[in-house]
Amino acid sequence: MKNKRGFRVKFIKAKFPSKKKLIGKYCYLEPVNVKKHSKDLFKNFSKDKKGIDWIYMPQGPFKNEISLKKYLKNKNLTGNPFFYTVYSKRLKTFCGLASYLRIKPQVGTIEVGYITYAKNLQRTVEATEAMFLMMKNAFDKLGYRRYEWKCDNLNKRSRKAALRLGFKFEGIFRQATIYKNRNRDTAWYSVIDKEWKKHKKRYLTFLKKSNFTDKLKQKRKLKL
Numbered sequence: 001m002k003n004k005r006g007f008r009v010k011f012i013k014a015k016f017p018s019k020k021k022l023i024g025k026y027c028y029l030e031p032v033n034v035k036k037h038s039k040d041l042f043k044n045f046s047k048d049k050k051g052i053d054w055i056y057m058p059q060g061p062f063k064n065e066i067s068l069k070k071y072l073k074n075k076n077l078t079g080n081p082f083f084y085t086v087y088s089k090r091l092k093t094f095c096g097l098a099s100y101l102r103i104k105p106q107v108g109t110i111e112v113g114y115i116t117y118a119k120n121l122q123r124t125v126e127a128t129e130a131m132f133l134m135m136k137n138a139f140d141k142l143g144y145r146r147y148e149w150k151c152d153n154l155n156k157r158s159r160k161a162a163l164r165l166g167f168k169f170e171g172i173f174r175q176a177t178i179y180k181n182r183n184r185d186t187a188w189y190s191v192i193d194k195e196w197k198k199h200k201k202r203y204l205t206f207l208k209k210s211n212f213t214d215k216l217k218q219k220r221k222l223k224l
Contacts, residue, residue, distance in 0.1 A: 014105040014143040017082045022133040025207060026216070027126035029084040029133055032097070034072045037085045040094035042068045044118035053116060056155040058179040060116070075099070081114060084134070088126045090216060095121040098134060108145035110138050115158075125207070125216050131165050132203045139196045147196075149189040162189040166199045166224035199224050 022029040042065040045053075054060035062068040075083055080103045086096035095118040102111040112134055121127050138144045149167045151158035163169070167189035176186035191199065205211070206222040213219070 011108055014108045016105055017100050022137050024129045024133050026089055026129050028087050029130055032072055032083040032085050034069050037094045038065055038069045044095040044120060047119040056152045086130045088121060091120055110144045111148035125212060129207055139193055145193050147191045150186050153185040153187045159187055167191050
């Protein structure tokens with residue numbers, strides 16, 4: 001009896017993220033520039049008075065702009081993670097962070113993570129569009145086969161967001177790591193290239209201006 005093997009893949013190496021902006025209708029993302037972005041980011045992150053948005057992050061919350069700058073510098077030195085900041089055209093401010101990480105161009109896998117949205121960015125069309133822009137860039141421009149999302153299994157908000165954004169749950173890695181002196185069981189999710197075509201159409205339908213009121217409240221939910 002022959003041993004089974006995976007299907008043959010003719011894959012050309014994917015590209016590493018570039019320093020180009022990712023521009024949408026409601027927001028844009030640009031690679032983090034500590035001098036340019038830290039003031040806005042600290043101001044907006046400070047709206048989270050109890051530090052709830054940082055519970056499942058390896059670092060933070062930050063008591064002052066200097067400590068936030070240090071975090072951004074440390075995370076932004078190697079390019080993997082590759083950090084973006086999110087600019088809301090409506091709010092006219094930089095109010096979120098997200099990054100590519102575990103970037104493996106040779107085999108075509110890339111992860112989205114370190115997602116931190118200020119209170120004024122959460123549950124907005126800009127928040128959704130930012131994730132769309134990063135996914136679109138990964139598949140359409142950079143040529144990746146697999147796009148990953150991982151989070152603490154206890155992080156209900158992140159798990160719910162992953163499913164809403166079209167990621168499929170793949171399982172839990174028990175005792176995967178330790179952060180802030182706490183155990184983390186990691187939940188894994190992914191979107192693969194053959195799923196992206198259908199997702200892209202539905203994102204574009206959701207993001208049409210006709211789907212939003214003048215105050216950018218959605219009329220129909222994103223369904224993936």
